[in-house]
Amino acid sequence: MLITAEYPFFRDRPEVWRDRLTTLVAATGVKAVTTYIPWRHHQPDAAAPPDLTDAVAFVRLCGELGLQVIVKPGPFVHAELNYGGLPDWVCPLADPGIEPQLGADGAPVTWSGSELDADGSAVPWPLPAPLGSRFAALAERWLREAGRALFTPDLVTPAGPIIGSQIGNEGLFTNGARPLSAYDYSASGLEFFRTVLAREYGDVAGYNARHGTAYTAFAEVEPPRGPATPLQHVDWGRFHAAYLTEVLRRWTDAFAPPVPVVLNLNPPAGDDGDLDAWLARVRPETWDGLQYGFTNWMGVVSADRSAHARYVIAAKRAAGPNMEENWGFSKLYDTAYASGATSFHQTLLALAAGATGFNIYTAIATTDWTPALDAVLSAPYPDCPPIDGDGRPTGKAAAVKMLADYFTLHGTEYLECAPVTYATWGLYTPYAAIGAWSPGAAEQCGRPLLDFHHRMRAAGRDYRIVDLEHADLAGHDRIALHGGQFMHRAVQDKLAAHLAAGGHVYLEGTEPVHDEHGEPCSILADALHRTAPRDLTAEDGVTVLSGAADAYLRIHPDHDVCYATVLVQSDSDPVIELELRHRGRTHQIEIVAARGGAAVLRVVAGRLDDHLVKATNSHLGSAVSASIRFDGEQIAAPPSADLRRIGGSPIEKTVA
Numbered sequence: 001m002l003i004t005a006e007y008p009f010f011r012d013r014p015e016v017w018r019d020r021l022t023t024l025v026a027a028t029g030v031k032a033v034t035t036y037i038p039w040r041h042h043q044p045d046a047a048a049p050p051d052l053t054d055a056v057a058f059v060r061l062c063g064e065l066g067l068q069v070i071v072k073p074g075p076f077v078h079a080e081l082n083y084g085g086l087p088d089w090v091c092p093l094a095d096p097g098i099e100p101q102l103g104a105d106g107a108p109v110t111w112s113g114s115e116l117d118a119d120g121s122a123v124p125w126p127l128p129a130p131l132g133s134r135f136a137a138l139a140e141r142w143l144r145e146a147g148r149a150l151f152t153p154d155l156v157t158p159a160g161p162i163i164g165s166q167i168g169n170e171g172l173f174t175n176g177a178r179p180l181s182a183y184d185y186s187a188s189g190l191e192f193f194r195t196v197l198a199r200e201y202g203d204v205a206g207y208n209a210r211h212g213t214a215y216t217a218f219a220e221v222e223p224p225r226g227p228a229t230p231l232q233h234v235d236w237g238r239f240h241a242a243y244l245t246e247v248l249r250r251w252t253d254a255f256a257p258p259v260p261v262v263l264n265l266n267p268p269a270g271d272d273g274d275l276d277a278w279l280a281r282v283r284p285e286t287w288d289g290l291q292y293g294f295t296n297w298m299g300v301v302s303a304d305r306s307a308h309a310r311y312v313i314a315a316k317r318a319a320g321p322n323m324e325e326n327w328g329f330s331k332l333y334d335t336a337y338a339s340g341a342t343s344f345h346q347t348l349l350a351l352a353a354g355a356t357g358f359n360i361y362t363a364i365a366t367t368d369w370t371p372a373l374d375a376v377l378s379a380p381y382p383d384c385p386p387i388d389g390d391g392r393p394t395g396k397a398a399a400v401k402m403l404a405d406y407f408t409l410h411g412t413e414y415l416e417c418a419p420v421t422y423a424t425w426g427l428y429t430p431y432a433a434i435g436a437w438s439p440g441a442a443e444q445c446g447r448p449l450l451d452f453h454h455r456m457r458a459a460g461r462d463y464r465i466v467d468l469e470h471a472d473l474a475g476h477d478r479i480a481l482h483g484g485q486f487m488h489r490a491v492q493d494k495l496a497a498h499l500a501a502g503g504h505v506y507l508e509g510t511e512p513v514h515d516e517h518g519e520p521c522s523i524l525a526d527a528l529h530r531t532a533p534r535d536l537t538a539e540d541g542v543t544v545l546s547g548a549a550d551a552y553l554r555i556h557p558d559h560d561v562c563y564a565t566v567l568v569q570s571d572s573d574p575v576i577e578l579e580l581r582h583r584g585r586t587h588q589i590e591i592v593a594a595r596g597g598a599a600v601l602r603v604v605a606g607r608l609d610d611h612l613v614k615a616t617n618s619h620l621g622s623a624v625s626a627s628i629r630f631d632g633e634q635i636a637a638p639p640s641a642d643l644r645r646i647g648g649s650p651i652e653k654t655v656a
Contacts, residue, residue: 001411002164002321002357003404004070005030008079009058010041010373011366011381017058019391020364021065027393028386029404032068032163034323034359036077037150038085039142041373046089050142052149059150063161070262072166073146073255075139076127076173080332080381081374082114083125084173090138092126099132099188101173104181104225111173114375122376127173129186130247140254147255156258165257166323168248170266170295171281177269180233180240180277180436185223192246193239194218200238210517230434230443237280237433245286252290262291264323267298267314268446270306275313275446276435279427284318285470292320294355300336302345302596303570308550309453311346312353316465321357322350327396328362328382336570336596338384340399341617345567345598347403352552352565356415360400365389398642402612405646410602410610414563417554420541422461423506425452426468426481428491430516434484442510443484452480460543462552468494478504487512489521496527542580548572555582560605564589570596574624582606590629592636595622599643601630608635613643 005024009017024030035058043050055071062069077085091113092100100108113125128135156162170176175183183189197218201207204215211231215221223239224232252261268278284292294314299307315322325347330338337343347358364387365380374381380389386397407414427445435444449465456463466476468491473479479498492512495505507528515521540562542553548569555562562582568574572595580587585606591599597614608630615626615637626643627636637643 001407001415002032003030003407003411004032004034004357005360005363005386005400006034006324007364008362008366008381009035010038010054011369012364013368014054014057016391017061018065020387021062021067023387023391023393024363025065025067027397028360028363028400029408030360030363030400031066031408032070033062034070034072034166036079036085037071037073037146038077038079038081038373039073039075040081040083040085040087042146043087043142044372046087050145050149052146056149056155059155059161063155067161068157068163069161070164070166071150071162072169073143074169075142075251077169078174080377082112082122082372082376084111084169086128088114090128090135092128095134097134099129099135099186100126101129101183101189102185103183104185106185109173109175109183112376114372116375120376129184129188130172131184131188131192131243132186133188136250140250143251143254144256147257151256151258162259164260164262165255166262166264166293167251167255167290168263170264171244172247174266176244176265176281177267177274177278179273180236180280180433181225184243185225189243190223192243193223193236194221196239196242197221197235200235224437227437230441233437234430234433237429237436240277240281241283241286241429244281245283248287248290260291261289262293262321262323263287264293264295265314266295268310270298270310272439273436273446275310275450276432276439276444279432279445279449280429280436282317283429283467284320285467292318293323294320295324296322296326296346296350297324297333300334300342300570300596301349302342302567303336305454308349309450309457311349312453313449313465315350315353315355316463319354319356321359322347322355323359324361325350325358327360327400328365328385331383336619339596339617339619340396341594341597341614342619343396344399344403344614345596348565348598348600349550349567351407351414352419352554352567354419358403360386363387363400399614402642402644402646406600406610406612406644409647413556413561414554417556417561417563419462419464420539420553420555421464422456422459422541423478423480424464424466424476425449426479426495427465428468428481428487430486430488431482431484443486445482448482448508457550460541460551473498473503476503478506480506480508483507483509483512483524485510485512486514486516486518487521487524489515489523492521492523496523499527499530540582542578545577545579546573547576549576551578553580553582562603564601564603566591566593566599566601568593568595568597568599570620574622587631589631590627592624592627594624594626595620597622599628601628608633610645610647611643612646613637615642616640
C-alpha cells in the first residue's frame with residue numbers, strides 16, 4: 001500500500017526542511033513524501049536553463065532521513081501557484097507563437113495568471129494548447145532537463161529515495177473533470193482529432209459510409225460544438241480519451257522516469273453530463289504503463305451523497321492510489337476539513353472502495369514564498385495540516401498516525417483481500433460520449449451508473465466497475481448495464497458468452513439492435529430472451545442494521561481474515577449496529593463513533609483483532625466514548641479518545 005504525504009518544499013526555507021521532515025516521520029508515521037517540481041519555480045526566465053539545485057537537495061535530504069520520494073514535474077501542477085505552476089513566458093499572451101487551447105465557442109481556455117486585478121484576484125490567462133508545436137517543444141524540454149537532474153543513480157531506487165513519479169495534474173491542466181465541450185478545439189487539437197478519425201475509420205470513405213456524408217478528406221470534418229448526431233459525439237469522446245493518453249505519453253517519454261509513473265485524475269464533477277464526460281475521457285485500459293491514480297476535491301463525502309457516489313466511482317474505476325486526499329485545507333474548500341475526522345473518513349472510504357494507497361495533502365504548513373510563485377495566498381499554506389507552520393504536530397497528526405501505522409502493518413494483507421461485491425457495472429463508453437452532450441439521451445452512462453450506485457448502497461451492497469470493450473468478464477458473475485440502440489458486436493458477443501457460461505446480465509434501458517457500424521445486430525437481446533432469471537443466494541457481507549453509515553467488507557482468499565470498514569454519515573446517530581457474515585459465521589457488531597467519523601476492523605478466525613475508531617469531529621461538535629461491541633464483548637476508549645489497536649498495542653488516546 002502506497003502511504004505518502006505531500007510537502008511543497010519550494011514554499012519553505014531550506015533550513016527548515018530537515019526539521020519538518022523529521023517531525024513528519026515522528027508525528028505521523030508516514031515514510032514517503034510526494035512533491036511537485038514547479039516549472040515556474042525552477043525556470044522563471046526563458047533565457048536561462050532550469051535550475052533544479054534545491055529540488056535535488058530536497059530529494060537528497062529525504063534520502064538521508066530514510067524517506068522515499070515521488071517527484072511530480074507537471075508541467076502544469078496547480079498547487080495554488082500562479083498560472084498553475086507554468087512559467088509566465090509559456091502563456092500565449094507573452095509569446096504569440098504559442099497556440100492557446102480553445103473551447104467549443106472558440107474562446108481560449110483560461111487559468112488564473114500572475115497578474116492581479118483591483119480586487120486582488122488573479123486575472124485569467126489563456127492556457128497553451130498541449131499539442132501546439134511550440135509549447136510541446138518547451139514542455140518536453142523542461143521535462144527532459146528535470147529528468148536528467150533528478151534521475152541520477154544516487155537519487156533513484158534502489159540506491160536513492162525516488163521510487164515513483166507523477167505526470168500532469170488532474171488531467172492535463174486540472175481539466176480531467178471538465179465537459180467534453182471545454183477543449184481542445186485549437187488547430188493542433190483538431191489535427192489530432194482527425195488523426196483519431198483516420199485510425200478509427202481507415203479512410204474518409206469509411207467515415208462517409210458510417211456518417212452519411214460526402215467529405216473528400218478528413219481535414220473537412222468538423223467536431224461537434226453542440227447538438228450533433230450520436231456518432232459525432234462518440235467520435236469526439238474517443239478523441240478525448242486518445243488526446244489525454246497522447247499528451248501524457250509524450251510528457252512521460254520526455255521525462256523518461258526509470259520508476260513507475262502514476263496519474264492523479266480528478267474525480268467526476270456533479271452537473272448533468274459531467275460523469276459521462278469523465279467516463280468517456282478516462283480510459284485506464286488504454287494507458288499501457290501509466291498507473292491510474294485519482295484525487296478527491298469534490299466536497300465532504302460524509303455529508304454529500306453526490307460527492308460520496310462520485311468519489312467511490314473514481315476509486316473503483318481502476319486499481320490505483322488516491323494521490324491527494326485533503327488533510328490541510330479548510331479555508332479554500334470547506335470548514336469541515338478543519339477536523340481530521342473528515343479526512344479520516346474519506347481516506348478509509350477510498351481504500352474500502354478500491355484505492356491502493358493514500359496521500360496526506362498537504363501534510364506540512366509552509367510559510368515562505370515570493371509573489372512571483374504565489375501572489376494570492378498568504379502564509380501558512382495550507383491552513384490546517386497535520387504539521388503547522390511552526391513545525392509542531394497538530395491534532396490531525398495523531399489521526400494520520402493511526403492510519404499510517406495500521407496500514408503499514410496490514411496494508412499488504414488488506415490489498416490481498418477481495419472486496420465482497422454483489423454485482424458489476426458494465427461500462428460502455430460510447431454511451432458516455434453521447435450522454436456527456438445529451439444527458440437525456442437513450443444512450444448514456446452517467447445517470448444510470450449513479451442510480452445503480454445509490455441502489456447498491458441503499459441495499460448495503462458493494463459493486464465493481466468493468467470496461468466492457470476491454471475486460472475479461474470472468475469473475476464478474478452479475479453484470480448490470482444500461483442499453484441503447486447500438487452496441488459493438490464484440491461486446492454483445494462477450495455478454496452473450498457470459499450468459500451462456502452461467503453468468504447473469506441485467507440490462508436496463510433499451511435492448512441494442514445494431515452494432516457499431518449501424519448493421520442489424522441483436523446478439524445480446526437474443527441471448528437475454530433465452531436465459532431465465534436465477535435466484536440470488538445469500539452470501540458473505542456486512543449489513544448496517546441501524547444508524548446512517550456505509551459498510552464495506554474485504555475477505556482474504558486464502559486465510560480466515562476479513563476487514564470491515566464503517567463510514568458514519570455526518571447526520572447519523574453515533575451508534576452503528578451491523579451484522580457481518582463470513583465463512584458461515586454471523587457476527588453482531590455495535591460501533592460508537594463520531595458523526596462523520598469512521599472505523600476499520602480486522603477480524604481473524606471469527607474474533608476481533610486490530611481496529612481503529614474515530615471518536616471526535618470538532619467541526620460537527622461530536623465527541624463520544626468510542627467503542628466496539630463484537631458478539632457481546634465490548635472494548636471502549638476513554639471519553640473523546642480514539643479507539644485503536646495496532647499489532648496488539650493498547651488503546652491510545654488521541655485528539656482531533
